[in-house]
Amino acid sequence: MPGPGRLQAAYEIVAIGSSAGGVKALLAVLGALPADFPVPLVVVQHLDPRHETILADILDRQSKLRIKLAEAGEFLEPGVVHVAPPDRHLLVNPGGTLSLSTVDRVKFVRPSADLLFESVADVYGPAALVCVLTGTGSDGAVGAGMVKARGGTVVSEDPETAEFEGMPQAVTKSVSVDLVLPLGEIAGALVGLVEGTRTL
Template sequence: MRIAIVNDLPMAVEAMRRALSASPHQIVWTAGDGAEAVDLCARDRPDLILMDLTMPRMNGVEATRRIMAQNPCAILIVTAGVEDNAAHVFAAMGQGAIDAVDTPLLDAGGKGEGARALLAKIDTIARLVEEGEAPRVLPASRGAAAGGLLAIGASAGGPAALAAVLGRLPRDFPAATVIVQHVDARFAQGLAEWLDQHCALPVRLAAEGDSLRPGTVLVAGTDDHLVFKSRDRLGYTSQPADHTYRPSIDVFFASAGRWWNGTLVAALLTGMGADGARGLKDLRAMGHHTIAQDQASSAVYGMPKAAAALGAATQILPLERIAPRLIELLSAGRGHQGFHA
């Protein structure tokens, strides 16, 4: 991939150069702040930008917002102390950044742990670019399950979209909600806490053996897949092992379709790649109501576009109309009921 580096610290830039030196990727330009990156991206758009958060003139969050609005491309946040900057990381991801990783340390060979983590993230993004479109702005026995379930999948741009949807759900929302957001496990707790501050419903990470409760939001919290382990209990599994993203939205949607027999509504929000599209289509085929975010309101129109192309969505809605529709569907108890053959 053609990669650009945006960082005001020469040592950080050099550390990334060394990490990439033995890879097949090419560094096409570097910028010392967000404003310069916006200008350079307009003249020579790379496949991927390694974006710092704290810089003079324009920070990484604002630079990400402007690039995704004007000349969108894949953006990976690479900054010192990502866990200590969770709020800014989620803000950047809300503007369309795909993931975040710590800046590697400068060492002689560029092969330290930090360099390996960076290259692993880049390789994952490269696979996503290959399997989907680049970012654009715009059988077991089942018992009956009581109540309703809202299943949401999201990726790049997801934190802001999730906050927008959850923030419009009332405190007495009658369904249980489960979210699978593509995010490094180190940031999952911070994401749950951040979302909890943006909505009336309690938000926390899903734990092994959790049961679903109306009015509670559970977020996938590890690098394993979140699934139903029984008709009313959640848990984690390492299988299937070959998914590009962990946790996988497709895996959770398939699990929900297999075990849940109450009202089920599934929504696929902004994100890069195609994870969740096939699972959404299967849920629709079972008779469940499915929603995909529209192109105009998606920070990255990858996953919802894949769902639309498959005919997976019962409805394609702008972000601001998704929460009212969820309230209508789940409060009224409409949707698929009963057992599957």
């Protein structure tokens, strides 16, 4: 488990979960990350399953990173953001491949941040870094707890300043979150943790 003052951050993946208000929050975070961000990112944003999504296109236009809808079987790549498509759970597999699932909704949602975070915890253990942003409900809290149990790191948007406090509040109440930050500070914290220049 990361100790205080840890100098080396050997993270291999960043996973982000968001819901209501999440598009704006994702634009703020992903738009502030550098083009040479050294690890892959996976994102669950709750979307209306009845419509084709242009979320990846919207985010891609505002970010230096490559942002795309996740596809089953593709490999994670550093500096690429893989976004869960509507109505599909996004899972990370051993060996760094992705899978999509239509198993039952979790807490009424599909994709589920909980399932993504749980798969990241299973595969990456202490090298997992997950972040919970604005949203209603409590998706992400259980998965973040698994990440912590495996020695990974959890960052949350500050519930008091989030557009919707539900998801950040659920994770901060149920998990020993490593960092609770206003939205504008999250990108810098992710960069610092991944590059080992920020300690916990």
